[in-house]
Amino acid sequence: MSRVEIHGYAIVSDNDRIADAAGRTPDVLRNDADWAYFQAELNRSDVTVLGRLGHEANPNPRNRVRMILSSSSQGIEMRGDGWWWNPERLSWEEAIRRVLPHGGRVAVPGGRQVFDLFLGIGYDAFHLTRAEGVTVPDGIALFSECDEGKSAETVLSAVGLKPGPRQVLAAAAPVSLVIWQR
Numbered sequence: 001m002s003r004v005e006i007h008g009y010a011i012v013s014d015n016d017r018i019a020d021a022a023g024r025t026p027d028v029l030r031n032d033a034d035w036a037y038f039q040a041e042l043n044r045s046d047v048t049v050l051g052r053l054g055h056e057a058n059p060n061p062r063n064r065v066r067m068i069l070s071s072s073s074q075g076i077e078m079r080g081d082g083w084w085w086n087p088e089r090l091s092w093e094e095a096i097r098r099v100l101p102h103g104g105r106v107a108v109p110g111g112r113q114v115f116d117l118f119l120g121i122g123y124d125a126f127h128l129t130r131a132e133g134v135t136v137p138d139g140i141a142l143f144s145e146c147d148e149g150k151s152a153e154t155v156l157s158a159v160g161l162k163p164g165p166r167q168v169l170a171a172a173a174p175v176s177l178v179i180w181q182r
């Protein structure tokens, strides 16, 4: 198959949470500079792969190509709002060959089950933004292993990724970005 490059994107709190206990993104994890960075990255991508809840919660005004994970899919099928994929019925290799037959760049913005799944499939890069000084009690972890006391950094290191320099996206808070790469 032609080359497929997989990039993960998340903004997390100091305790590695992507959402609050109710599954919503709290305001403390919303940041204009991170949003602008994320949107520019999506513009460079050929497909956005996300969980059904994130798909339903986030409108798609630019009509970007989406691949939505759901147990309701029979394997991979095109619906009005994008490709619907069930990894239990069809492998990633087969699914992405349908969506990007000539290869391309894949953006993975979560949520947690999707981030977990791609740890096994293999990220080429993970763009980890941190809202420094922010704690989200009882929230949804970036990776399941973070619930067992492992930091996001430990999990990313364990799958062979290495951190680049810390970049400050917004000085006031601060909000910082580290890109982990193979």
Ligand SMILES: NC(=O)c1ccc[n+]([C@@H]2O[C@H](COP(=O)([O-])OP(=O)(O)OC[C@H]3O[C@@H](n4cnc5c(N)ncnc54)[C@H](OP(=O)(O)O)[C@@H]3O)[C@@H](O)[C@H]2O)c1
Pocket: 009, 010, 011, 012, 017, 018, 019, 023, 024, 025, 029, 050, 051, 052, 053, 054, 055, 057, 069, 070, 071, 072, 085, 086, 087, 088, 109, 110, 111, 112, 113, 114, 117, 140
């Ligand atoms: N801070 C961040 O960077 C960040 C990133 C991502 C999301 N979020 C926030 O987190 C919340 C949503 O995340 P979430 O983790 O609760 O949900 P999610 O990943 O958006 O959606 C979960 C759903 O996706 C489907 N799914 C996921 N993995 C699957 C698999 N391996 N096989 C089959 N289906 C699968 C299932 O749909 P079915 O029920 O249809 O089977 C599951 O119920 C939202 O508030 C979102 O905004 C924040």
